[in-house]
Amino acid sequence: MAEVKSVRLPTSEADVRALRVGDFVLLSGEIVVTAGLPTHERIQEYMDAGRALPIDLVGGTLFHLGSYSQETDGAFEVLYMNPTTSTRFNPFMPRFIRQLGLRAVGGKGGLDLASAQAMKEVGCVYLSFLGGGCALHSDAIKRIVEVAWSDLIAHYRLVKLEVQDLGPLTVAIDSTGASLYDELSRAATARMPQILRDLDAARAAAAGRG
Amino acid sequence: MSITYAQVKAAAAELYGAALKKIPEDTKDALRNAADAESNDGAKKILAMMIRSAQAAESSSRHVCSDAGIPTYFVRIGTAARLDGSIRQAISDGFDHLVATIEPPILKHVTNPLTLERGYKGKDMPIVSFDLVDDADYVEITCSPKALGSGRWAALEIFSFPTLDVIEKYVMDCVLRAGSQHCPPVVIGVGIGGTFDHCAKIAKLATLRPFGKTNPEPILAAMARLLQAVNRTGFGPMGTGGDTTALAVHVEYASGHGFTPVAVCFNCWINRRAAMRIYNDGRVERFE
Numbered sequence: 001m002a003e004v005k006s007v008r009l010p011t012s013e014a015d016v017r018a019l020r021v022g023d024f025v026l027l028s029g030e031i032v033v034t035a036g037l038p039t040h041e042r043i044q045e046y047m048d049a050g051r052a053l054p055i056d057l058v059g060g061t062l063f064h065l066g067s068y069s070q071e072t073d074g075a076f077e078v079l080y081m082n083p084t085t086s087t088r089f090n091p092f093m094p095r096f097i098r099q100l101g102l103r104a105v106g107g108k109g110g111l112d113l114a115s116a117q118a119m120k121e122v123g124c125v126y127l128s129f130l131g132g133g134c135a136l137h138s139d140a141i142k143r144i145v146e147v148a149w150s151d152l153i154a155h156y157r158l159v160k161l162e163v164q165d166l167g168p169l170t171v172a173i174d175s176t177g178a179s180l181y182d183e184l185s186r187a188a189t190a191r192m193p194q195i196l197r198d199l200d201a202a203r204a205a206a207a208g209r210g
Numbered sequence: 211m212s213i214t215y216a217q218v219k220a221a222a223a224e225l226y227g228a229a230l231k232k233i234p235e236d237t238k239d240a241l242r243n244a245a246d247a248e249s250n251d252g253a254k255k256i257l258a259m260m261i262r263s264a265q266a267a268e269s270s271s272r273h274v275c276s277d278a279g280i281p282t283y284f285v286r287i288g289t290a291a292r293l294d295g296s297i298r299q300a301i302s303d304g305f306d307h308l309v310a311t312i313e314p315p316i317l318k319h320v321t322n323p324l325t326l327e328r329g330y331k332g333k334d335m336p337i338v339s340f341d342l343v344d345d346a347d348y349v350e351i352t353c354s355p356k357a358l359g360s361g362r363w364a365a366l367e368i369f370s371f372p373t374l375d376v377i378e379k380y381v382m383d384c385v386l387r388a389g390s391q392h393c394p395p396v397v398i399g400v401g402i403g404g405t406f407d408h409c410a411k412i413a414k415l416a417t418l419r420p421f422g423k424t425n426p427e428p429i430l431a432a433m434a435r436l437l438q439a440v441n442r443t444g445f446g447p448m449g450t451g452g453d454t455t456a457l458a459v460h461v462e463y464a465s466g467h468g469f470t471p472v473a474v475c476f477n478c479w480i481n482r483r484a485a486m487r488i489y490n491d492g493r494v495e496r497f498e
Contacts, residue, residue: 022252022451066276068317079314082276085359085391108359108448109391128450130259131359131393132275132480135266153328155276155317168259170252170450180450181390188386188443195439199378206432 004168009103010059013123016103021178024168025127027104030145031163032057035066035084035107036156039149040092043158047099054148055160057100064089064107065129065137066155069147076147078161080138083108083129094118106169110181116173126173128180140166213349213488215295221486221494222304222336225353226281227312229482230273233264234498236421237397237457237481244395244447244454253452257395260447260479271313274480278316279355281305281336284415288346292490297349298338305336319357339411352485354418357478360396363388364475366410371468374429377402378436381459384474385440390449393478395457398440400433401473404464409471416460417477420498430461447479457481 007015009029019025032055034040046053067081086093086107093111096102097118105111105119106127119125129137145160173179238261245257267274283301287293309316309330318328320335343350365384369376381400388396401413425431436459446452457479477483487495 024252024255066317068276068314070315080273080276082273084277085362087391108393110449128448130256130263131448131478132260133263134274134276135270135272136259136263138272139266153318168255170256170448172450184445184449184451185386185389188389188445191442191444192382192386195442196375196379196382199382199435199439200375202435203374203378203432206429206435 006165009061011103013103016123016125017175019125019171019174020176021171021174021180023171025171026168027166028164029162030160031061031063031166032158032160033063033065033067033081034156034158035064036152037088038152039156039158040089042149043096044092047095055146055158057102059101059103061104062096062100062102063105063127063129067157067159068154069144069157069159070154071150076144078141078144078159080134081141081161082134082137083131085109086111086126090115097122097124110172110179113179113182116177116179116182119173120175120177123175125171125175126179127169128172129169137166140164211490211492212292212294213490215297215300217488218297218300218349218351219304219307221351221488222283222301222353223308223311225351225484225486226305226308226355228484229353229355230278230316231271232268233274233480234420234483236498237479238264240421240457241395241479244457248453250446250452252450253446253454256447256450256452257454264480273314273316275357276317277357277359278319279357279361279482280320282354282356283336283338284341284352284354285338286341286343286350288343288348290345290347290490291349293349301338301351302336306330348487348489350485350487352418352483354483360392360476360478363392364473366406366471366473368406368469368471370470372470372472377472378433380472381436381474382439385443385455388476390445392476393480394445394449395447395454395479397477397481398436398456398459399475399477400436400459400461401471402461402463403466403470405466406471408464409473412462412464413473413475416462417475418483419460421458425461427463430463433461434459436461
């Protein structure tokens with residue numbers, strides 16, 4: 001079985017650069033999550049205007065996780081969290097990774113090569129969370145540190161959480177620029193002509209002409 | 211006796227909740243078999259996590275996934291069923307009841323496509339389709355909440371007198387385009403023929419078929435070869451590599467004209483589906 005490494009957040013550039021695609025990690029410490037396009041647009045607006053974000057992301061993490069936060073008696077609680085598809089945030093991520101010096105991003109489905117390039121420059125990894133892992137991921141939440149932009153619907157808010165042993169998560173893009181998504185897509189594309197030829201042969205055999 | 215508004219409302223709520231919290235037994239078995247068969251260590255680990263996640267959600271009555279999707283119901287009404295009350299409204303009210311009462315609560319995913327505003331209600335929600343079953347004395351309701359992860363990658367193209375190789379290549383094109391994105395291992399539904407709308411519907415219904423049944427149409431039964439072809443792509447569980455990209459490929463067909471739609475859609479690994487039959491005499495049968 002693949003080895004699982006424990007990573008304490010905040011983590012150093014050197015520790016992030018030591019991770020390779022295919023590694024599994026367990027995260028402990030503070031993470032920031034959101035699943036909202038409007039949130040990404042707002043972060044970008046704040047950056048354009050030179051305004052400080054309500055939650056400091058510099059040198060930290062930003063994960064594409066949807067969470068259910070609710071306020072009762074003036075305090076927030078987070079009932080659950082789970083990853084969402086990261087690729088729809090492709091247009092935002094290279095700038096966020098560079099400007100905020102993010103050490104880890106993640107969610108599910110990956111990011112494009114422009115983001116991978118930014119991750120290589122900065123020293124950042126993309127971590128793939130189990131989709132449909134709501135119960136497991138939520139059990140790793142120890143504390144709600146902060147909920148920002150609570151004017152947005154729950155899963156769009158920017159939420160800072162303290163987690164213990166969140167994962168295992170798969171390192172799917174590393175700081176050398178290697179991306180499992182890109183590698184697998186290329187490999188599947190390369191393999192496709194042979195797969196189609198074999199389907200042709202199977203079809204011919206099934207039709208009694210093989 | 212007759213089938214009442216209250217029964218149908220309760221069924222609509224119960225089925226949605228069940229689909230969110232429990233993955234079908236055949237799907238758990240397929241995941242276990244896939245975990246045993248995987249040659250990729252990382253993929254094996256991820257499949258084992260999937261099984262653990264499903265068990266944890268089920269045993270503690272929590273959601274498997276945070277994306278509760280949008281409410282989608284298929285209703286088949288027996289022509290011998292005796293209906294009492296506003297059955298269509300009952301489904302809508304059942305979903306509203308679920309939203310108001312389910313623990314933990316669900317997030318707002320019903321989206322107005324014109325404004326991108328999200329809530330629990332919207333035009334044409336829940337999406338309900340109806341069919342008739344001659345002489346049956348029941349109403350059968352299937353609930354399949356649809357979320358973005360896999361919903362995003364469904365596709366349909368219309369061909370003119372396509373041969374099977376054209377159809378199968380299109381399926382593989384759709385698989386390649388979805389790549390690592392749709393929370394694999396997926397169940398793939400393929401519809402061939404009919405009209406634009408009918409083809410999409412039979413593809414969707416194909417994803418809801420239980421595993422392990424051989425298609426009675428020999429040409430479609432032979433298309434089981436597509437499962438092996440999909441799994442040779444190597445995208446693997448969660449799209450990070452492995453032998454298990456799909457758990458099943460189910461194909462349905464309908465006669466049509468020479469313009470032949472081919473629809474391909476995906477159910478992510480949690481394979482949400484829950485169904486119930488309510489009989490005139492008050493009996494209720496649950497299945498997945």
